[in-house]
Amino acid sequence: MELRQLQYFLKVAQKEHVTKAAEELHVAQSAVSRQIHLLEQELGIDLFMQKGRNLHLTPVGQLFCKRVESILKDLDRSVAEIHEFLNPERGEIRIGFPNSVGTHLIPTIVAEFRRHYPHVKFRFKQGMYPSLIKDVLSGEVDLAFISPCPDSDEQLIGDVVMTEELFAILPQNHPLAQEKIIRLEQLKDEQFVLFSPGYSLRPIVWQACLKAGFTPQIAFEGGETDTIRGLVAAGMGVSLLPEMALFPTNSLQPAQVRVEAPAVTRTIGLIHRSDGRLPLVARSFRAFLLTYFRTRQNNTPVGS
CATH class of the missing domain: 3.40.190.290 (D-Maltodextrin-Binding Protein; domain 2)
Structure with missing residues (x-):
């Protein structure tokens, strides 16, 4: 089983069409079809079934797809962590937040952090309380501001920041x-x-x-x-x-x-997964945030 096969499989599962998947992957349609066929041969199962012009995952294909998504996400994060280890000031921080903190708080703290680490990139995701919890647990984001800060949870670590x-x-x-x-x-x-x-x-x-x-x-x-x-x-x-x-x-x-x-x-909390898989650059950002809010707790309001 090759990494390329898993990548092709996931793209076809997302697009439900070999031609569309091939176009996005910038490879020939025949190459995608062949790799899917080899993957199905190796597994001894059908991953897709034809419905009209589209391909849909079989029940076992759906199960396999969830595992592949997780594997490829972990692989991407592993590669990113290597680059961050080599140069932690040029990594990417993925952060989630609710609408009510997006107008002023997020721009303020990001601007302050980038004064010290100008090459760090940010990827933002806005959401409601349940979706923010889900995004943190699934690894979609590294950190999330959330209100109220959730009660103790074995899968999460949360700090009330204000x-x-x-x-x-x-x-x-x-x-x-x-x-x-x-x-x-x-x-x-x-x-x-x-x-x-x-x-x-x-x-x-x-x-x-x-x-x-x-x-x-x-x-x-x-x-x-x-x-x-x-x-x-x-x-x-x-x-x-x-x-x-x-x-x-x-x-x-x-x-x-x-x-x-x-x-x-x-209360506004800052949460992350409790499994210790926070990337180095996100750890630096978390430490910065905890200090940022602690030093302002008895001083001026955020952003003033």
Whole structure:
């Protein structure tokens, strides 16, 4: 069994077509077909079945495909680790994060890190809480910012890097917009603009409202902080957003007011797999981040 056969097999499985796979691999169609045939002969099984013009994996082919994906991913990471060992300042860091930290936090810390390591590359992946956990466990990303930081997990190591206050955001003409601080129960009769189910900020806001004695009435659900902030500014309702999501991105901005009874906060954690397979360059970045947040914990807000 040759590495080339596994690479060809995986590409055909992804494209479900020999010609399309060959085009992407920049080889002749006959070469791809021959290597797949030799692989099936060696294994003594059919990996694909014809359906119309496409090829679909057989049940045993699907099982084999999962293993091949894992093998080739590990091989790619091994090659990358060798290059990083030879020159750890020129590696690539793969990092995941939720939408709410992408506007300001990620650019700030990446810019700061690259001042010291200008040749390090970054690959970013944005996602919701469950997908970020999955991406870390599958090795799709090396590190991920996540909120809230998950409880203890044998497969993950997580460090709480910061605790952030959530502010009420209101239309500029709202009767409470000029207040310095309000009780959350004062918003019980308002329409709320919230993150959709699956976003980690939604249950934080929902539970805070329940603790204040009411169930929020939902006017709109979305997945982008800019959208939520813009709709509130346009008078469509009120919401709660973390401080780092309140940096202005256009001229239409809501008022922001501190909340008490209860005060609403969220934790932001940095997670990675617990199996010790973090690449050298990612280890350097993690160490940098832990120091970065620790030194700023009692000083200025992130990015200020």
